[in-house]
Amino acid sequence: MHSSEPMPSLDLISDAELVAASLAGDRVAFSRIVERYQRLLCSLAYSSTGQLSQSEDLAQEAFLEAWRQLGSLREPEKLRSWLCGILRHKVGRLRRTDGKEPVRQAGTLEDAGEVVSAEMPVADQAMQQEEQAILWSALERVPALYREPLVLYYREHRSVEHVADALDLTEDTVKQRLARGRHILQEQVLAFVEGALVRSTPGNMFTVGVLAALPAFPDPVETVGIGTAAAHGSMLAKTTGIAALVASLSGVASAVMALRSNLDQSRTPRERRAVVKATGWIFFGALGFLVAWYLLRAGAFRWWDQRVGFAVGAQALLLVTVVIWPVALMRTMRYMRRLRSAERRAHPELFQDARDQVGSTAGQYKSRFQLLGVPLVHIRFSTPDEGERPVFGWLAAGDRAYGLLFAWGGYAVAPVSVGAISVGVLTVGSLSIGFISLGTVAVGAFALGCVSVGVKAYAWLSALGWITAQSGGFAVAWWSALAPVALAPHANDAVARGYLDDPTGGPSRVIIFIVISLLTLIPVAYYARAVRRRMGQKVKS
Known part of the structure; x- marks a missing residue:
């Protein structure tokens, strides 16, 4: 049995002590050995093979041996x-088995793919295959005598002392070999190679992978199931990305159907032009914001050293959007009401139909049945005039809809709300604000969207979370974050994966949100159909 007392700092324990503890079956002690020398072994293997994944496989095999x-x-x-x-020994055996030189094992630039699978470790997600090919095409021109200290130098925190100790060389010899290696490298690729080597350094998940594969000694200490958590986390990440995309597309589909409904409600050429112009302005304005986030994400990948600045810029853009978007939409809706009243005065002949009269039964539906003095259903099908109040009911739909249970509209407020701007408990929309928020831009305790901000935030492009954040681009949080560009006390580590993972409910919960996003299109489609049936007619010239 090994002691339950916490192990002292890694720097205070000698190799001999760690070996003795490992021989006694202490896996924690062996994990310290892996942590201490994983960077060295991975660097030496990479210097010989030129492939990141293969070098880490060789290093893992060496630790298992x-x-x-x-x-x-x-x-x-x-x-x-x-x-x-x-x-x-393993590297030499690999060469003899394959009968190939390391240079021949490296991929060509033409064979380089776009981005590696999201199922690989986060460090590999940030390293594109093309970047790896370019990296090795530069390093292969450096003889092995100079390549090993060069690779180790940038992976050992730029420490000549560490390199000299690892290779059993004097510091002067290391300095000479580094100078020669740098000279051989082309100046235009040197900065790129340095940054790429830093980002390829094995992290905590390498240690976890070694420990997960260790065969048992008699009476071994049980390890924590971090590897299983990572696998579940990967599945949750993919499911979350799909859910965020579906929620975003749901908002787009809702906007398209809203455009058709507004055109059906138009009665004059000027109204029709205003509808197209306003819808286009809002749609392309939103698209512009999304493109800006995408470009920030691409910029962070392109200029990796500046990724923190790009991440901060993405969050600032998010906060600006949350303020500007609702203001712009409310002003547009107010303008459309004023335009309807102005057109009714200027062209009364175009509003003679009974259904176009203010308060007509065709223009709106209010159920006779009431609960607590509130109509069960209140729906407006026509464009409101200036001064008309928002619709209000247990179930409400219109340009501005307030529901005690459900609401749909350009601006919707209800426990369950769907709209261009939706506010409530469960909200779906272009900009959704709620306890559970799904949409293109989502704000809530649980926020899921193309861009999101919340206590727990999940997004396709950028997530800003109080506790957790997960995204395919930027993720910023006060506690844990998973993303290609993650900023948090626990960013892309085992703690973040374990905290964000919920093997029993995580993927299922996100799938439920996907279904909800799709189901919200049903009342939107029904409303658009009802507007066309009741109000649809050709505009008179």
């Missing part, structure tokens, strides 16, 4: 050189 053969290590204080020997 070390675990099995640890009892044969006669001088534990020489652990580092022993591990390097195991790795070099």
